[in-house]
Amino acid sequence: MRRSRVACSLALAIVGLASAASAQNVRTMGSLVQEPSSTPADPAAPEAEPKSSRPAPNEVREAPPSRVAPAVTITFGSNSADISDAAKADLDRLARTISQQRLPQVELRAFAAGADPADVRRVALARALAVRSYLIDQGVTARIDVGAFAAQRGSKTGERVDVLAPGP
Numbered sequence: 001m002r003r004s005r006v007a008c009s010l011a012l013a014i015v016g017l018a019s020a021a022s023a024q025n026v027r028t029m030g031s032l033v034q035e036p037s038s039t040p041a042d043p044a045a046p047e048a049e050p051k052s053s054r055p056a057p058n059e060v061r062e063a064p065p066s067r068v069a070p071a072v073t074i075t076f077g078s079n080s081a082d083i084s085d086a087a088k089a090d091l092d093r094l095a096r097t098i099s100q101q102r103l104p105q106v107e108l109r110a111f112a113a114g115a116d117p118a119d120v121r122r123v124a125l126a127r128a129l130a131v132r133s134y135l136i137d138q139g140v141t142a143r144i145d146v147g148a149f150a151a152q153r154g155s156k157t158g159e160r161v162d163v164l165a166p167g168p
Contacts, residue, residue, distance in 0.1 A: 070109075070162035071097075074131060078159060079114075081126040083134055091131065091163075095138035098165060105143045106165050108132060111151040113158035124148035131161045 072094050074087040083091070098106060110128035114120045125148040132144050151158025 068107075068164045068166045071165040072163045073157070074127075074161045074163070075157070076127055076159045076161070079112075079123055080159075081123065081130045083130055088134065091134055092138060094163060094165065095135055095140050098135075098140050098142055103142050103165055105145065106135070106140065106163060107145045108147065109162045109164065110146070110148045111158050111160050111162075112148075113151040113153075117150060120150045121148045124150070127161050131163065 072090045074083065074090065076082070108128045108131055110124040110131075112120045112124040112127065114123070125146070128146040128148055132146055135144060151160075
């Protein structure tokens with residue numbers, strides 16, 4: 001019985017020393033952390049840019065330039081996100097190519113035309129998501145990035161989704 005008391009006392013002493021050492025490490029590391037400045041923000045200073053890169057609902061967004069030509073361009077009817085049978089055949093061929101080449105990433109750039117920028121982006125996004133869902137249903141496991149953009153004014157091919165599939 002006496003041995004078990006000694007063993008327990010030793011165990012508690014070791015744990016106590018270990019926790020004291022940990023507390024000492026925390027105290028020494030605490031000096032490395034900088035205290036926040038207590039200077040109040042200048043109310044006259046301009047506000048910083050918002051962290052989100054999402055455009056405002058009424059802001060027209062143009063597609064950034066690309067070094068890769070579209071592998072497939074899917075055209076749509078006005079204000080529609082329905083994929084035609086011919087477009088499905090093109091997407092089937094593309095899905096097989098993406099899977100065979102084991103491409104890590106695919107980019108979808110959806111375009112729509114119209115007067116209201118919010119509606120334009122909503123329609124373009126619906127098209128991109130329809131194409132994305134179709135590719136996933138065909139077994140594409142690559143990362144699929146989606147972008148919704150306004151078509152250039154007067155463009156006859158504004159109702160479309162460009163599928164950019166850069167090589168491995």
